[in-house]
Amino acid sequence: xxxxxxxxxxxxxxxxxxxxxxxxxxxxxxxxxxxxxxxxxxxxxxxxxxxxxxxxxxxxxxxxxxxxxxxxxxxxxxxxxxxxxxxxxxxxxxxxxxxxxxxxx
Numbered sequence: 001x002x003x004x005x006x007x008x009x010x011x012x013x014x015x016x017x018x019x020x021x022x023x024x025x026x027x028x029x030x031x032x033x034x035x036x037x038x039x040x041x042x043x044x045x046x047x048x049x050x051x052x053x054x055x056x057x058x059x060x061x062x063x064x065x066x067x068x069x070x071x072x073x074x075x076x077x078x079x080x081x082x083x084x085x086x087x088x089x090x091x092x093x094x095x096x097x098x099x100x101x102x103x104x105x
Contacts, residue, residue: 001033002069003040006087011042037079039072041065045088058088062096 003025005014016023025038043061056064073079085093 001029001036001038001082001084003038004065004083004085004089004093005040005042005045006089007045008047009045009086009089011040015040037072037076039068041068041089043089043092058092058095061092065092065096 003011003015005011012023015025022028025040029038030036041064043064044055069081083093
């Protein structure tokens with residue numbers, strides 16, 4: 001399962017309770033989905049005090065996602081992937097699929 005945060009999000013902080021510090025992707029989800037491998041993809045999505053949300057383009061972030069997935073899936077290419085994407089994270093995911101429509105993730 002691959003989680004992709006939205007604008008002003010963070011690959012760890014977006015899924016971490018502010019008071020307890022518990023990250024639900026690491027601390028809770030694995031106990032419910034014991035066979036699943038859980039990954040979180042991060043990209044530069046900060047907007048505060050900026051004229052643009054990122055130095056990279058959506059395609060740049062999409063290529064980064066593909067690169068990270070390829071590294072994480074060595075010897076596991078046959079396992080299915082479930083994506084959970086929010087906001088711009090969904091647009092990044094869509095840019096990957098549009099740029100490589102016949103490429104197996």
